[in-house]
Amino acid sequence: MTTIGIIGFGSIARDLIDILCAQDPPPEALVIMVRPEKTGETLAAAQEQVAGRCAVHVVSDTTGLFAARPDVIAECASHTAVAQFGPAILRAQIDIVVASIGALADPQTEAALKAAAEGGSAQLVLPAGAIGGIDMLAAARLSGLTGVTYTGRKPPRAWSGTPAEQAVDLPALTEATVFFEGSAREAATQYPKNANVAATLAIAGLGMDETRVRLVADPGVDTNTHEFSVQSQAVDFAVTLTAKASPRNPKTSASTAYSVARAVLNRSAGIVI
Numbered sequence: 168m169t170t171i172g173i174i175g176f177g178s179i180a181r182d183l184i185d186i187l188c189a190q191d192p193p194p195e196a197l198v199i200m201v202r203p204e205k206t207g208e209t210l211a212a213a214q215e216q217v218a219g220r221c222a223v224h225v226v227s228d229t230t231g232l233f234a235a236r237p238d239v240i241a242e243c244a245s246h247t248a249v250a251q252f253g254p255a256i257l258r259a260q261i262d263i264v265v266a267s268i269g270a271l272a273d274p275q276t277e278a279a280l281k282a283a284a285e286g287g288s289a290q291l292v293l294p295a296g297a298i299g300g301i302d303m304l305a306a307a308r309l310s311g312l313t314g315v316t317y318t319g320r321k322p323p324r325a326w327s328g329t330p331a332e333q334a335v336d337l338p339a340l341t342e343a344t345v346f347f348e349g350s351a352r353e354a355a356t357q358y359p360k361n362a363n364v365a366a367t368l369a370i371a372g373l374g375m376d377e378t379r380v381r382l383v384a385d386p387g388v389d390t391n392t393h394e395f396s397v398q399s400q401a402v403d404f405a406v407t408l409t410a411k412a413s414p415r416n417p418k419t420s421a422s423t424a425y426s427v428a429r430a431v432l433n434r435s436a437g438i439v440i
């Protein structure tokens with residue numbers, strides 16, 4: 168693996184850079200795409216972060232991104248970024264690993280990504296992200312799924328700035344409170360920074376409209392807990408992950424960047440697991 172493109176320079180992107188730079192060998196170069204007004208500060212911070220382990224380029228559009236000829240691009244930014252750049256990246260025949268999987272809850276974005284991926288040889292790679300057990304869920308789907316239910320539980324501060332604030336008084340909560348129940352499509356659309364895992368489960372399993380989701384604000388936890396249960400013709404199972412929150416973003420599980428890194432590293436591995 169030589170040159171890795173990264174969209175965004177927030178929690179997941181910065182953790183991903185640490186993980187990639189710790190590999191032996193590290194990438195030859197990183198090309199980081201950020202908003203135009205952030206290029207200067209991003210270059211300084213990224214150079215300090217990589218500490219000479221690899222070259223760093225910072226760009227603000229896909230022209231600059233493609234000129235660096237990345238082997239793979241990791242989207243670590245937002246649903247908007249997936250919709251805005253995903254199809255063009257695929258049409259440029261570059262694989263993209265997407266963190267903001269909930270972007271596919273929008274039918275237009277999903278259709279544009281599908282058309283671009285199927286029209287060429289590049290792959291849209293959807294990593295497990297903060298969830299796990301996606302392998303068996305996707306396998307069980309082939310046997311026939313009858314139910315998939317996900318519960319996401321985070322401390323109240325992780326839900327600040329989301330519609331949860333209108334549903335409950337987050338700072339005043341004294342016990343675990345379910346503030347959302349609905350489909351994966353509704354969850355991913357209404358909580359774009361918190362419910363990408365609901366979309367991931369939906370794509371691997373029963374689909375956006377049949378996958379059931381509950382979101383919980385729990386003042387008694389300081390972790391992000393992801394639980395889901397599956398009923399299928401071949402196997403019933405349940406998965407619980409208790410993740411530390413990213414130190415840079417309480418909404419994001421620290422595990423997510425490792426999952427994105429695994430997907431990126433697997434693009435060039437001889438044996439893939």
Ligand SMILES: NC(=O)C1=CN([C@@H]2O[C@H](COP(=O)(O)OP(=O)(O)OC[C@H]3O[C@@H](n4cnc5c(N)ncnc54)[C@H](O)[C@@H]3O)[C@@H](O)[C@H]2O)C=CC1
Nearest residue numbers: 175177178179243244245248266267296297359360363419
């Ligand atoms: N699949 C999964 O399991 C998970 C997915 N996510 C998603 O991953 C994404 C990144 O998460 P974090 O790094 O924690 O967020 P963050 O807020 O720490 O960083 C995101 C960065 O991307 C930048 N950005 C946003 N839109 C952009 C655009 N159009 N062009 C350039 N830069 C842009 C922002 O300015 C910010 O610096 C979010 O969409 C988040 O919801 C987060 C956690 C788990």
Ligand SMILES: O=C([O-])CC(=O)C(=O)O
Nearest residue numbers: 297361362363364419420
């Ligand atoms: O990282 C997490 O805890 C999950 C998350 O935010 C998401 O699914 O968007």
